[in-house]
Amino acid sequence: MTLERWRKITEWPVMLAALVYLAVYSWQVLDPGTIPPGAASVVLQGIWLLFAAHYAVSLALAPAKGSWFLRHLHELIIVALPMLRPLRLLRLLTALNILHRVAGTALRGRVIVYVTGGSFLLIYVAALAMFDAERNHPESLITNFWDALWWSVVSVTTVGYGDLYPVTLTGRLIAIALMIYGIALLGVVTATLASWLIQQVAEVEEKSTAATVAHVDQLREELAEFCALMLEQTARHR
Amino acid sequence: MTLERWRKITEWPVMLAALVYLAVYSWQVLDPGTIPPGAASVVLQGIWLLFAAHYAVSLALAPAKGSWFLRHLHELIIVALPMLRPLRLLRLLTALNILHRVAGTALRGRVIVYVTGGSFLLIYVAALAMFDAERNHPESLITNFWDALWWSVVSVTTVGYGDLYPVTLTGRLIAIALMIYGIALLGVVTATLASWLIQQVAEVEEKSTAATVAHVDQLREELAEFCALMLEQTARHR
Amino acid sequence: MTLERWRKITEWPVMLAALVYLAVYSWQVLDPGTIPPGAASVVLQGIWLLFAAHYAVSLALAPAKGSWFLRHLHELIIVALPMLRPLRLLRLLTALNILHRVAGTALRGRVIVYVTGGSFLLIYVAALAMFDAERNHPESLITNFWDALWWSVVSVTTVGYGDLYPVTLTGRLIAIALMIYGIALLGVVTATLASWLIQQVAEVEEKSTAATVAHVDQLREELAEFCALMLEQTARHR
Amino acid sequence: MTLERWRKITEWPVMLAALVYLAVYSWQVLDPGTIPPGAASVVLQGIWLLFAAHYAVSLALAPAKGSWFLRHLHELIIVALPMLRPLRLLRLLTALNILHRVAGTALRGRVIVYVTGGSFLLIYVAALAMFDAERNHPESLITNFWDALWWSVVSVTTVGYGDLYPVTLTGRLIAIALMIYGIALLGVVTATLASWLIQQVAEVEEKSTAATVAHVDQLREELAEFCALMLEQTARHR
Structure with a gap:
């Protein structure tokens, strides 16, 4: 079996597993009383094993293992960090492949869809992980999910009021990931606008100057x- | 009657209604003692009904209803969120159509006029809505309109000192809208400058290279x- | 006498007057004990009158008064706001005309020199004005000039820790001007980098594709x- | 001996010395008990003398001394500020020349490698210097290295929660350098994205329009x- 065929076959099951992971994780974090902790843990561990197996098979099937390894470093990071449990949720971003299908072929349109979809998902996932990481710390400022969501938006826009901020190591690592995404988000928004504006101005002018x-x-x-x-x-x- | 004709006829009345809405809402928020609360409420509700009717007629007249619906989602959001009363004021941005007439045809000039006008309007409206949302909350930090205006500018520039921040759900939703606009504002300012600079540099160089x-x-x-x-x-x- | 001749003759005296204004104002703010307050006040008022006269003569000499008025609105704002004494210092930015001479003819080089020079001047002037506005307020957090300088840099970079922030109306107006400059600064830095990068990439590619x-x-x-x-x-x- | 030959011969020893400087400085700051203070001081002073000599010889060998002096002002600043000990560590950025070799020839790829490498190095060095500058101040908020690292990331992304901020003069100078780098970082990220996006869009369109x-x-x-x-x-x- 070739790598492409393997990736094509497993694309939808992997996406479904990621969605189940998000759903179970959300349930476990937001309403811990109503879910048997053992069951949730089994499902989350099972999906983690599934992702690890998927990564291993992909690597085994790759013709140029070194190059594939380097270009899919983000997959390894997502699979290989069991001590940073909440960060594993970032694998959910593979679900954006669905959006990839919805959007047309225009590059700028696709960038807009990716960035909007990715921002919503990342803000939600970061809030969930932050709430999970911070709620049991005695000095924590983020004590309910709405606070975590508010913190998430304030951080990704780089406003950073400072009314809420993480105090645990896991929380800070989640915040760093979110802030880096925030810088990239600012960049993508600006770049898309600049690209559009430059093209619009060029279109008016090129008609009269370029051969x-x-x-x-x-x-x-x-x-x-x-x-x-x-x-x-x-x-x-x- | 065609959709274009309907939009053309109703453009000025809708703009006027939006301005009346802003004036009455400002009066009601800033000096609540001097306005009969019943009268203000009737005017605001009446204008809301007017906008809802305008949206419904527009949709009914549209030849391709699905496509019109998708491209005018922002109008629906403005009309359809009665529980987020202050956010409804964003419909005021339709008043920018006036600026559209004042500005010439140069694209970059029009972008500058839109962004400057939109920023002033949005900062004022957000401050008004924030003051209305926060002033009756016991833990509120934003207790007068000047504080709300100051908070609004600090947020839209993404500085975010954190001396003032919203504590109510409505206040936070207003803040999120304003921060997203802040990111877009940064993007538009940069894109306009980049477009101008790239064009200036290109003009010097193109003379000697392009056919x-x-x-x-x-x-x-x-x-x-x-x-x-x-x-x-x-x-x-x- | 034509407007150009008038502006050319008065350019250096106006610049000198602005520098004297900055020096006297700095002295008055930073070391108020060693300067006779009457003398400082007379010099500052005198230079203000000088600027007002310069503006009036320029307007009188302009062939198209309406258009000149609109394009030199910033000069009127600087002259016409006596109640915002510190903001008048922004007229110092005319001193940047010196830098204009130092820099060569390359557009990007000139932008870099302007932005660097303007940032240093604006950060210093804003800190001076902020210190003058805040130091006598009982709730003030900015109680010495180094704090004001630190606040100025933290604000212009849009970091906004919130350890120091203005509490007076004048202070907040100065902060708003500085934050708007901060957004523009981010935009100019990005636009210059983008313009440079796009040109470098284009140079490599154009050799093989464009006619x-x-x-x-x-x-x-x-x-x-x-x-x-x-x-x-x-x-x-x- | 020519300047180029001198720079080529000394490139690797200078880089090695910079790495030793970072290692010894890190050790001295992070675990002061286990290192003989005299030994660390001797090594750091020795490397400082080495860098000063390297700068002096380079200047002596330069054919056009004035122009070389202006274009290598950053080297003088790094060598000449002994009272700002921690800032001297910025000379470590010369180690980026290694990255320069690793990266291919594509300009955008090289920019990405430089910015990523430089950000990691600068965040680490700024945290180290900040921790060294702040830890002995009674009002200090940054009391361990992990706090300094967290502060460093929060500042460079311009989020600035304000939970931690420097209170000493040295600390504030380090923070200013880091915040200026943060603005430049935002600019580079945006410019790289914009350049990529503009090129992608142009490639699709140029096929059908340009001669x-x-x-x-x-x-x-x-x-x-x-x-x-x-x-x-x-x-x-x-």
Whole structure:
């Protein structure tokens, strides 16, 4: 079996498993009383094993193992950090492949869909993980899920009021990941706007300055016409 | 009646209604003692009904209802959220259509006018809504309108000192909307500057490198001249 | 006398007056005990009158008064706000015209020099004005000049720790001006970097894809050569 | 000996010395009990002398001393500020020359490697220097290295919660350097994304609009073909 075939077959099951992981994890964090802790733990561990197996098989099937390993380092990080349990949820971002299908082929449109979808997912997941990491710490400021969600938005926009901030190591690692995403988000928003604006301005101006294919083609047609005329002339002359 | 005609006829009345809404809402929030609460409430509800009717008629007149619905989702959100009363004020941004007329046709100039006008309006409206949402909460930090205005500017620039921040759910939703606008604002400012700078640098350089229409046209003229000369020659020869 | 001649003659005296204003204002704020308050006040008021007269004469000399008024609105704002004494210092930015001379003709180089010089000047002036505005308020957090300078840098970079923030109205107006400059600063830095990067990448690529003047010129030469050859041929033939 | 040869010969020893400096400084700051203070001090002073000598020799060898001095001002600043001991560590950034070799030739790839490597190094060095500067101050908030690291990331992303901030002068100077880098970082991330996006969009569009060398060459070939045909015709005719 080739790597592409393996990835294609497993794409939907992996996405489904990620969604189940998010659902069970959300339930466990948000309403811990109503879920048997053993069951939730078994499901989460099972899906983790599934992802690890998926990664191992993918690596085994890759023709150029070294290059595949380097280009899929993010998958390894997601699989290999069991002590940072909440961060594992970032694997959920693979669910964005669905959005990839919904969006058309226009590059900027696809960037907008990815960034919007990714931001919503990441803000939710970061809030969930932060709430899970902070709620049992005695000095914690983030004591309910709505606070965690509010903190998540304030951090990703780089506003950072400082009314709420993480105090645990896990919480700070989650915050660092979110802040780095925030910088990238600012960059993507700006880049998309700049790209659109530059193109719009260029379109108005290029019409009057740049030599387009149309101009060269027109020139070629005139040349061909003249060529035909000349050949006709010399032939008639002979 | 076509959709365009309906939108054209109703454009100015809708804008006027939005301005009245802002005025009455400002009065009600900033000086609640001098306005009969019943009267203010009737005017605000009436304008809300008017906007809802305007949206419904627009949708009914649209030839492709699905596509119109998707492209005007923001109008539905503005009309359909009665529990988030202050956020409804965002419909005021339709007043920017006036600015659209004032500004010339240059794209970058229009972007600057939109962003400046939109920022002033949004900062004012967000401060008003925030003050309305927070002032009756016991733990509120934003206790007068000037504080709300200060908070609004600090948030939209993503500085976020943290001396003032919302504590109610409505306040936080308003803050989230404002922070998202802040990210977009940063993006638009950067994109406009980048577009201007890239164009200025390109103008200096393009003169010496890119093939312009002028060059191709000159070539065509030379070709036409040669063509005429050749035809004359062969004709004389015959 | 024409407007250009007037502006050219008065450029250096106005700049000198602005520098004297900054020096006297700095002295008055930083070491109020060693300066006779009457003398400082007289100098500052005198320079203010000088600027007001300069603005009035410029407006009187302008051929198109309306258009000049609109394009020099920032000068009016600087002259016309006596109640916001510290903000008047922003007129110091006219001193940047010196930098304009130092920098070469390359646009990006000039942008870098302007932004760096303007940032240093604005951070210092904002700190000075903030210290002057806040130091006598009982709840003030900014109680010495180094604190004001630190606050100024933290605000202009949009970091906003919130350890220090203005509490007076004047202080908040200064902060708003500085934060708006901070957004513009972020935009200019990004735009300059983007413009540089896009040009570097384009230079590598354009060599192999875009039709340059050189190509069209080469084509024209070949055409001229062919034209001469044909004319020679037909002439010899006759 | 020429300047280039001197710089080439000393490149690796200087880099090694910088790494030793970082290692000894880290050890001295993070675990002061286990290192003889005299030994650490001797090594750090020795490396400082080495860097000063390297700078002096470079300047002496430079053919155009004035221009070299201006373009290497950052080296002088790193060497010449003994009272700001921690800031001297910024010389470590010369170690990025290693990364320069690892990265390929693609400009954007090199920018990404530089920015990622430089960010990690600067965040670590700033945290180390901040911890060293703040830990002995009675009002200090940054009392362990993990706090300093957390503060460093929060500052460089311009989030600035304000839970931790420097209170000493040295600490504030380090923070200012880090915040300026944060602004530049935002700019570089955005510029790289914008450059990539603009190129991707341009590639799709240029195929259908801009006159490429291929088009002009095709035209030239057709002209040459016609030229040969005409010459053949007239020759046969004669």
